[in-house]
Amino acid sequence: MGLLSSSVSITRYKVEGRLPEPIIETVAAGLKKNTLIDVDDETVESAIGWTSVDTPFKPNFEGSSFVVGPHFFFSMRMDKKNISSKIVKKMCTQQMAKKLVESGREYLSREEKKQIKDAVIHALTLRVPATPNVYDLIWKYEDAELWFFSHQKAANEALEILFSKSFKLTLIRLFPFTAAMLTAGLSEAELDSLSFLTPTSFTE
Amino acid sequence: MLDVAVAYNRYKFIGFEFLTWLWFTIENDQAYLKKLQEDLASLDLGNRVVLENRQSEAMETVTIKGDDAGLEEGRLALKKGAVVTEMNLLFKFGDQKWQFSLKGESLGVANLKTPDAGPVESRDDLEGAMLEKTYLYDKAMNFVYLIFYDFIKHRISKDWHHQIVPQIRKWIAV
Numbered sequence: 611m612g613l614l615s616s617s618v619s620i621t622r623y624k625v626e627g628r629l630p631e632p633i634i635e636t637v638a639a640g641l642k643k644n645t646l647i648d649v650d651d652e653t654v655e656s657a658i659g660w661t662s663v664d665t666p667f668k669p670n671f672e673g674s675s676f677v678v679g680p681h682f683f684f685s686m687r688m689d690k691k692n693i694s695s696k697i698v699k700k701m702c703t704q705q706m707a708k709k710l711v712e713s714g715r716e717y718l719s720r721e722e723k724k725q726i727k728d729a730v731i732h733a734l735t736l737r738v739p740a741t742p743n744v745y746d747l748i749w750k751y752e753d754a755e756l757w758f759f760s761h762q763k764a765a766n767e768a769l770e771i772l773f774s775k776s777f778k779l780t781l782i783r784l785f786p787f788t789a790a791m792l793t794a795g796l797s798e799a800e801l802d803s804l805s806f807l808t809p810t811s812f813t814e
Numbered sequence: 815m816l817d818v819a820v821a822y823n824r825y826k827f828i829g830f831e832f833l834t835w836l837w838f839t840i841e842n843d844q845a846y847l848k849k850l851q852e853d854l855a856s857l858d859l860g861n862r863v864v865l866e867n868r869q870s871e872a873m874e875t876v877t878i879k880g881d882d883a884g885l886e887e888g889r890l891a892l893k894k895g896a897v898v899t900e901m902n903l904l905f906k907f908g909d910q911k912w913q914f915s916l917k918g919e920s921l922g923v924a925n926l927k928t929p930d931a932g933p934v935e936s937r938d939d940l941e942g943a944m945l946e947k948t949y950l951y952d953k954a955m956n957f958v959y960l961i962f963y964d965f966i967k968h969r970i971s972k973d974w975h976h977q978i979v980p981q982i983r984k985w986i987a988v
Binding site for chain 2: 664
């Protein structure tokens with residue numbers, strides 16, 4: 611479990627908006643609706659969805675299993691099938707050679723080559739298992755705050771989209787400007803000053 | 815509010831100035847930090863500092879790493895106009911230790927190591943460990959933001975240019 615690792619990276623978000631009551635049931639519904647669906651035996655190349663923090667390869671959002679103390683704990687899983695372009699090239703070459711022998715021709719048309727490549731990728735997509743990446747998160751609902759245990763750009767962007775789709779709430783990443791603007795408790799006058807800041811030179 | 819991506823890039827200097835000010839404060843005013851967080855035993859620079867100088871045409875990056883690395887090169891980079899973009903920090907509450915890297919532009923906490931949580935042998939242990947770890951992460955995150963919020967109030971006050979920046983300049987020039 612990533613969040614119990616000896617070393618973690620955390621991206622902090624502010625959650626904008628509130629869920630309709632009953633909260634736990636609303637969260638469970640959003641999680642179930644967007645639970646990760648295994649694509650190992652499918653022709654799909656990738657999948658993104660929610661999974662359980664303690665059983666990431668067997669998602670279960672029944673009851674309140676994702677509620678621990680005052681917080682919600684769950685994970686985002688991104689599965690991707692990595693198909694080597696070298697394997698695609700090798701299999702395409704073999705299939706094209708076979709087709710040339712069978713047809714007795716010297717060349718294949720561009721359309722025939724494309725059909726062979728599509729068929730090879732289709733077959734490989736069915737055979738190659740997806741590589742899973744699991745990213746834990748803690749949603750501190752009462753504090754309108756969420757911690758995501760990754761700094762990876764692609765994972766953070768996927769989280770923002772999936773979260774919005776699942777719960778109809780917006781995640782705002784907290785970096786210096788947004789943290790100052792939204793969570794530092796600044797007055798109106800201070801917020802105005804913040805917008806007009808320009809870099810300081812520490813050398814004379 | 816501005817578009818988030820635009821704001822991220824336009825104001826990333828705030829995070830760099832925060833880390834530069836923090837280095838100055840760690841070296842010169844531990845009492846101030848302890849006043850912010852009463853149970854703080856110590857806050858020190860850890861084993862990595864990254865500085866960038868964006869004043870010249872080609873951006874220069876200086877990375878100092880290693881447990882016993884001297885910071886002279888970092889101070890020299892500051893003299894030439896660099897700012898701190900990333901910093902490893904080590905702080906203690908009582909006899910417990912936290913260590914992590916803090917990135918200026920994102921305030922992202924990386925490689926966070928906390929005191930150990932209890933062992934996990936059952937479902938109940940797991941829930942206990944999750945809550946304990948959350949508490950330990952909270953301690954680090956709250957402390958970082960507590961310092962940042964205090965910094966930002968200074969940064970937008972008149973004190974910044976009239977009092978704080980001259981002190982930092984003096985420290986850099988030594």
